[in-house]
Amino acid sequence: xxxxxxxxxxxxxxxxxxxxxxxxxxxxxxxxxxxxxxxxxxxxxxxxxxxxxxxxxxxxxxxxxxxxxxxxxxxxxxxxxxxxxxxxxxxxxxxxxxxxxxxxxxxxxxxxxxxxxxxxxxxxxxxxxxxxxxxxxxxxxxxxxxxxxxxxxxxxxxxxxxxxxxxxxxxxxxxxxxxxxxxxxxxxxxxxxxxxxxxxxxxxxxxxxxxxxxxxxxxxxxxxxxxxxxxxxxxxxxxxxxxxxxxxxxxxxxxxxxxxxxxxxxxxxxxxxxxxxxxxxxxxxxxxxxxxxxxxxxxxxxxxxxxxxxxxxxxxxxxxxxxxxxxxxxxxxxxxxxxxxxxxxxxxxxxxxxxxxxxxxxxxxxxxxxxxxxxxxxxxxxxxxxxxxxxxxxxxxxxxxxxxxxxxxxxxxxxxxxxxxxxxxxxxxxxxxxxxxxxxxxxxxxxxxxxxxxxxxxxxxxxxxxxxxxxxxxxxxxxxxxxxxxxxxxxxxxxxxxxxxxxxxxxxxxxxxxxxxxxxxxxxxxxxx
Amino acid sequence: xxxxxxxxxxxxxxxxxxxxxxxxxxxxxxxxxxxxxxxxxxxxxxxxxxxxxxxxxxxxxxxxxxxxxxxxxxxxxxxxxxxxxxxxxxxxxxxxxxxxxxxxx
Numbered sequence: 300x301x302x303x304x305x306x307x308x309x310x311x312x313x314x315x316x317x318x319x320x321x322x323x324x325x326x327x328x329x330x331x332x333x334x335x336x337x338x339x340x341x342x343x344x345x346x347x348x349x350x351x352x353x354x355x356x357x358x359x360x361x362x363x364x365x366x367x368x369x370x371x372x373x374x375x376x377x378x379x380x381x382x383x384x385x386x387x388x389x390x391x392x393x394x395x396x397x398x399x400x401x402x403x404x405x406x407x408x409x410x411x412x413x414x415x416x417x418x419x420x421x422x423x424x425x426x427x428x429x430x431x432x433x434x435x436x437x438x439x440x441x442x443x444x445x446x447x448x449x450x451x452x453x454x455x456x457x458x459x460x461x462x463x464x465x466x467x468x469x470x471x472x473x474x475x476x477x478x479x480x481x482x483x484x485x486x487x488x489x490x491x492x493x494x495x496x497x498x499x500x501x502x503x504x505x506x507x508x509x510x511x512x513x514x515x516x517x518x519x520x521x522x523x524x525x526x527x528x529x530x531x532x533x534x535x536x537x538x539x540x541x542x543x544x545x546x547x548x549x550x551x552x553x554x555x556x557x558x559x560x561x562x563x564x565x566x567x568x569x570x571x572x573x574x575x576x577x578x579x580x581x582x583x584x585x586x587x588x589x590x591x592x593x594x595x596x597x598x599x600x601x602x603x604x605x606x607x608x609x610x611x612x613x614x615x616x617x618x619x620x621x622x623x624x625x626x627x628x629x630x631x632x633x634x635x636x637x638x639x640x641x642x643x644x645x646x647x648x649x650x651x652x653x654x655x656x657x658x659x660x661x662x663x664x665x666x667x668x669x670x671x672x673x674x675x676x677x678x679x680x681x682x683x684x685x686x687x688x689x690x691x692x693x694x695x696x697x698x699x700x701x702x703x704x705x706x707x708x709x710x711x712x713x714x715x716x717x718x719x720x721x722x723x724x725x726x727x728x729x730x731x732x733x734x735x736x737x738x739x740x741x742x743x744x745x746x747x748x749x750x751x752x753x754x755x756x757x758x759x760x761x762x763x764x765x766x767x768x769x770x771x772x773x774x775x776x777x778x779x780x781x782x783x784x785x786x787x788x789x790x791x792x793x794x795x796x797x798x799x800x801x802x803x804x805x806x807x808x809x810x811x812x813x814x815x816x817x818x819x820x821x822x823x824x825x826x827x828x
Numbered sequence: 829x830x831x832x833x834x835x836x837x838x839x840x841x842x843x844x845x846x847x848x849x850x851x852x853x854x855x856x857x858x859x860x861x862x863x864x865x866x867x868x869x870x871x872x873x874x875x876x877x878x879x880x881x882x883x884x885x886x887x888x889x890x891x892x893x894x895x896x897x898x899x900x901x902x903x904x905x906x907x908x909x910x911x912x913x914x915x916x917x918x919x920x921x922x923x924x925x926x927x928x929x930x931x932x933x
Contacts, residue, residue: 300876308877309835313842324846349906351899383892384861390906391857394850401847401854406888412881419877453888460885480872484882491889541893 304424311411315435319404319444321706328721329396330710333749335447337362340753341377342385342399347756351383358758361770369551376552378494378545381450407444410456410657411435417459421466421620422665425687430657430664432691436698437656438705439597442590445709448650454499455653457492458627459661461485461503465510466623472527473518479530486534490541497549498647502630502654510626514619561641572635572652577645586649597656599697606659609666616669624665627658712785716747716754719781723816727755730811736772737818738762741779741795743786751777774822776802780815831876832866860909861887864916871924891916 322330329339340359345351353375354360360373367374384406385399392398411434419427434440443452468481485507493500511522523531567573574580574592581589590596594603610628613621635651637643667690668683675682716724720742727737737759742748748761759777760766766773778799783791802819811818836859843851866883874882891912898915899908 305831305835305876308880309838313839317842317846320846345905349904351896351905378893379896380889380892383896384888386905387861387892387895387909388854388857390909391860392850392853397847397850398854398857401843401851402857405858409884409888412877413885416877416881420875457885460881487886487890488882491886494889494893 304419307428308412308415311415311431311435312405315408315411316401316405318435318702318706319408319441320401321703322445322709323397323400323404325707326711326715327396328716328718329400329750329754330715331445331447332746333447335449336746336749336753338382338447338449339385339399339750341382342389343395343753344756345383345386346389346395351379351386356756358752358756361758361768366553367548367551368553369547374551375545375548377450377496378548380491380494381453381496403444403449406453406456407440407449408435408437409453410437410440410459413456413458413460413463414657414661417463418661418664420463421623423668425683426664426668428687429667429690429694430660433660433664433694433698434657436694436702437597437660438698438701439591439653439656441702441705443587443653445705446587450496451498451650451653454492454496455502455657457488457495457499458503458506458654459657461488461492462506462510462623462627464488465507466620469511469514469522470619472522473514473520477527479527482527482530483534486538490538493542494545498650499654502627502634502651505630505633506627509629510623513622513626517622559641562639563641564639567639568636571632572649584645584649586646591649591652596701598659602659602663605663605666608670609662609664612666612669613662621665624658624661628662631655631658713743713782714747716750717781717785719814719816720747720751720779721754723777723779723811723813723818724751724754726811726813727757727818731755731757731775731818733757735774736760737775737777738766738773739777739779740798741781741783741791742777743782747782774820775810776819776821778817778819780817784815858884860913861891864913864920865890867917867920868923871920871927871929873929 317324329335331339337359340362344356344359354373355375357373363376366372367376384402388398388402389395392401411431414434415427415431417427418430440452443449464481464485467478468485471478471481489500489503492503515521564576572592574584574589577584584592610625613625631651631654634654635648638645638648667686671683671686672680727735731737735757737752737755737757739748739751739759740762742751742761745761745763748759752759758771760771760773778795780792780795783795799817802821802824805824807819807821807824809817810820836855839855839858840852843855845851847854862880862883865887866879869879869882894912894916895905895908898912899905902908902911
C-alpha cells in the first residue's frame with residue numbers, strides 16, 4: 300500500500316474521531332436519548348462491580364422487557380461484547396464518560412473504513428476516497444449515533460467488509476486458487492456482527508446468498524466443493540460454539556410487536572422507502588422520527604441521479620465485483636420491503652435503512668469514477684483526481700458542514716444532564732440503600748432522567764411515567780428545581796414548590812438538599828403523583 | 829513496523845491534544861484490542877488497510893467476548909482484560925509457529 304493511502308486512512312480516522320466526538324468535547328457529561336442511557340448502563344455496571352454478569356441488576360432489568368420467555372427475568376437483552384467494550388474502555392481510560400464516548404464515536408463511523416477497504420481493493424483509490432469520506436459525514440448515522448441506537452449502526456458497518464471477504468474467497472475459489480483465510484474471516488465477521496445486533500447480519504446473509512446464487516449460475520459452478528466443505532463445517536462449528544450461549548437472548552426477547560404473515564400494500568414494492576402514506580405520518584411512524592427518512596438531508600439534493608447512474612453502470616458492465624454491489628442492493632431492497640409480506644413490523648424494518656448509506660455512497664462513487672473512466676485514455680486519468688478533488692470539496696462544504704453543525708450543537712444544556720444533576724446521581728449511588736426506588740419530579744426531559752437513573756445505579760421513574768407496575772415501590776422523591784431555575788421558568792418553580800409542600804406538611808425533611816435538588820425519603824408516608 | 833508506530837504516535841498526539849491523558853489511554857485501549865489480530869493478519873500477508881480494518885472490526889467484538897468468558901474464571905474484570913491481551917498474543921505466537929509466513933492460505 301502506498302504511503303499517501305496510509306496517510307489518507309489516518310487522516311480520515313482523525314477527522315472522523317474529532318468530528319464525531321464534538322458533543323463530548325464541549326461537555327463531558329453523557330448524552331443521547333433513553334436507549335443511549337440504557338446501553339451505557341450495561342457497561343457501567345460491570346465496571347462498578349469489576350465483574351461481568353449474566354443477569355441484570357434490578358435497576359436495568361425493569362427498564363425494557365423485564366422478561367425473556369426462554370431465559371426468564373433479568374436476562375441480558377443483547378449478547379455481552381458490545382457493552383463489555385464500554386467497560387474495557389472505562390477501565391483502560393480511567394474515566395467514566397470520555398473513553399466510552401470516544402469508543403462509541405469510532406464504532407459509529409467504522410462503516411467508512413469498511414467501505415474504504417471494499418472499494419479500494421475491488422475498484423480504485425479515488426472511488427474509495429469519495430465513498431469513505433461521504434460516510435464520515437453521513438447524516439443518518441450521525442442522527443442514530445446521537446440518539447443512541449449505537450449497536451445497530453456498528454452492526455451495519457460490518458456489511459461492506461463481510462461482502463469484501465466473501466468476494467475475495469469466491470474470486471480465488473472460482474479460479475481454483477481458494478484463499479481459505481477469507482472464508483474463515485467471513486465466518487468470524489458474520490458471528491461478530493450477529494453478536495452486536497442481528498439486523499445487520501440479515502443484510503449480510505441475504506446479500507451473500509444472492510451473490511453466490513448469481514455467481515453460481517453465471518459460472519455454472521457451485522460455491523461448495525470437496526476442498527472447502529470441511530472448512531465450512533469448521534466455521535459452522537465455531538459459529539455454534541460462539542453463538543449458542545447467547546442465541547436465546549434474541550429468541551426469547553419480547554419486542555411487544557406481533558407480525559402476521561399477509562400481503563398488503565403491494566404498491567410499496569415500487570417505492571424504495573415511501574413513508575407519506577404510512578399510519579402516524581409525520582409525527583409517529585412507529586420507528587425513528589421523520590427526519591430519519593428525509594433523504595435530501597441524509598444525502599444531498601438530486602443524489603438519486605447519481606445512484607441511478609451508478610446502478611445502470613453496474614448493470615451494463617456486470618463484472619464480478621459489480622454483481623457483488625448489485626447483490627447488496629437487491630438484498631437491501633428485499634429487506635426493507637418485508638413488511639409488504641407481514642414478515643417484519645415497520646418500526647423495526649425502518650432501521651434497515653442504516654444499511655442504505657454505505658451502499659448508496661458506494662454506488663454513487665463507483666458511477667462517478669467509473670463512467671468518466673470509460674471515456675478517458677490512460678494519460679488522462681489524472682483528470683479523475685481533479686474530479687475527486689472538486690467533489691470532496693463539495694462534500695466537505697455541504698455534508699461536512701451540516702455534520703459539523705449538528706454534532707457541535709447537539710445535546711447542549713438543558714437537553715443534557717448538568718454537573719449538579721450528576722453530583723446528585725453520585726450521591727444517591729453512594730448513600731441510598733439498594734432497594735431504593737425514586738420518583739423524579741422536575742427533571743426537564745425523559746432522557747436526562749434516564750441518565751440520572753443509570754448513573755445512580757438505582758431504579759426510578761420520571762414524572763410522566765406510570766407507577767402502576769407490581770415491581771414499582773416508590774421509596775424516595777427527588778424534586779429538581781435546577782432546570783426550572785436555569786431556564787428562569789417561574790411557573791415551573793411554583794408548581795414544584797407546591798408539589799414539595801405535601802412532604803413539608805407531612806413533617807418530612809430532605810435526606811439530600813444540595814443547591815436546587817432535594818430528595819425525600821417517603822417510606823411509610825403517602826404521596827400524591 | 830515503522831508505519832504502525834508512526835500511526836500510533838500520530839494518534840496519541842492528536843488524542844492528547846483533544847482529550848488529555850485520557851486520549852492517550854484510549855489509543856492504547858484501541859491498540860490493545862486490535863494488536864493481536866493485526867499481528868495475525870500481518871503474518872497472513874494482508875495489506876495495511878486490510879490488517880487495520882479487519883483488526884478493529886474483529887477486535888471490537890472478540891476481545892470483549894473473550895473478556896466476558898474469562899471473567900467467570902478470574903475474579904476481577906480489570907485483571908481479566910490484561911490476561912486476555914497476553915493470552916491472545918500467545919495464541920498469535922503459536923499460530924505463527926504453526927502456519928509459516930508466505931503460505932497461500
